[in-house]
């Protein structure tokens with residue numbers, strides 16, 4: 001119950017208006033239901049001619065008699081009177097017409113009750129999805145090396161749906177059904193409190209039995225949703241790795257793994273669904289049990305002639321009581337759905353409440369780049385082991401600094417530290433003396449261009465991929481950038497030119513073409529500082545030359561930190577830092593370093609390509 005309140009409190013506020021309207025119309029529905037069925041009493045009395053009592057009208061302000069008895073007496077008098085004037089069959093017709101009319105009203109208000117719940121449902125779901133999306137955008141890269149993409153997708157789709165159902169059930173639980181039940185119950189008490197006591201004794205017993213079954217449901221649902229997340233991750237990986245799977249003929253293995261997970265998910269779903277399916281028959285049985293008891297007890301009261309209740313009123317009582325059964329059933333079902341929703345909410349909250357450890361400075365400083373970038377005794381680790389071990393370097397404005405070193409030595413990591421994709425644990429990185437941690441992330445990253453080791457492209461047109469992050473780029477600017485990046489010609493050769501779609505992650509392009517698109521993007525941004533993680537993938541010489549030219553254009557008159565694999569890049573660099581196991585082991589120009597006959601020379605000889 002506490003969970004329900006928390007969910008409602010979190011997501012309902014923007015939709016209070018609709019909640020109030022739903023409340024109002026459900027209230028009216030219950031009231032109209034009670035009123036519309038009162039006609040049963042006179043109908044039965046006419047049909048069975050059960051009473052030969054003669055009623056006389058008692059004035060409404062008569063003090064001697066209780067209001068309820070007054071209503072009853074005058075009601076009977078009214079129908080007697082109608083029969084006298086119009087005859088029994090016309091009265092029956094009038095009653096039927098009244099029943100139709102009041103039912104029309106009742107169903108109308110019932111519809112409006114649901115009508116106003118719909119915007120709540122869609123609104124809450126929209127809010128949660130947006131929240132997750134924005135959170136994903138704000139979380140640091142480090143968060144996602146822990147999480148599987150498919151699982152995050154599962155949370156955005158499956159879990160949000162569960163919460164949707166659960167929020168709706170909570171509304172049922174807290175607004176609709178209690179109103180209906182309370183009004184019906186009140187009516188029953190008014191008709192006969194003696195009978196109603198039975199119901200009141202039986203209802204909590206019913207609730208307890210239902211509750212015990214519901215208890216383990218949350219835990220089970222949580223496990224099942226996790227399993228579902230794993231399955232989605234597998235699909236995601238399969239989609240991404242289809243080429244490799246086929247090349248290594250690993251279809252069977254991948255398929256077996258998926259089937260196994262699928263089977264387990266099915267088993268869990270079976271158990272949950274069966275448990276949930278119990279709710280309906282169980283409440284039906286308990287409901288009928290209660291009716292049977294009431295029938296027996298009420299019937300005895302009538303047969304005994306105790307005068308507590310007459311037969312026609314008893315049937316009316318049963319009708320109202322029967323109206324309780326449905327909301328009570330819904331109520332019990334809600335308890336189960338809410339449990340599942342709470343489990344999913346926990347999973348969603350894992351993302352929503354994840355801590356962003358790349359924090360914005362409390363008192364941000366203005367940042368400008370006029371003289372240099374410097375790293376002072378920088379230490380960094382992803383997990384347990386230090387990856388960067390006390391790096392010191394200074395990059396003057398306009399310089400090109402190259403980082404070389406073996407695979408895994410930490411080059412890409414160093415490049416990721418400057419735009420604060422990760423925060424360092426010790427030391428400091430400064431731009432013109434301002435610690436980058438004291439600047440706004442937006443200001444810091446705005447001054448940098450970033451060309452990644454793997455070109456990161458979006459399933460969109462050439463134009464939008466190049467203009468990415470630059471909202472009001474014109475076609476002229478994009479074409480200009482593409483020309484400098486040697487991308488213009490092959491873009492024009494495609495069917496729709498700049499409006500051609502490049503496929504998922506640029507799947508319709510060659511490796512070199514992808515690189516040139518991401519270079520064009522950096523050229524368009526025209527950043528002061530360029531971070532360039534050269535692709536290691538071997539390109540054919542023609543493509544290589546085109547990419548090389550593009551890079552040279554890009555680096556021209558800019559401050560560049562380049563992770564270099566190409567000889568020409570290294571030769572032209574102002575300083576080369578040789579990285580080994582997270583440390584700078586040698587620094588200098590190509591010729592100086594090569595002459596040292598140290599680690600750099602070994603590296604050059606090893607890679608063959610780098611030899612002078």
Ligand SMILES: Nc1ncnc2c1ncn2[C@@H]1O[C@H](COP(=O)(O)OP(=O)(O)OP(=O)(O)O)[C@@H](O)[C@H]1O
Nearest residue numbers: 145382383387405406407408409410411412413414
């Ligand atoms: N997200 C990560 N989480 C944990 N460890 C990581 C992560 N990224 C890289 N590492 C580790 O950090 C070390 C340095 O990796 P880095 O990517 O900086 O190497 P690199 O010099 O760029 O290599 P390459 O030339 O192959 O690109 C490696 O040992 C790697 O295993």
Ligand SMILES: [Mg+2]
Nearest residue numbers: 411412413453
């Ligand atoms: Mg790298």
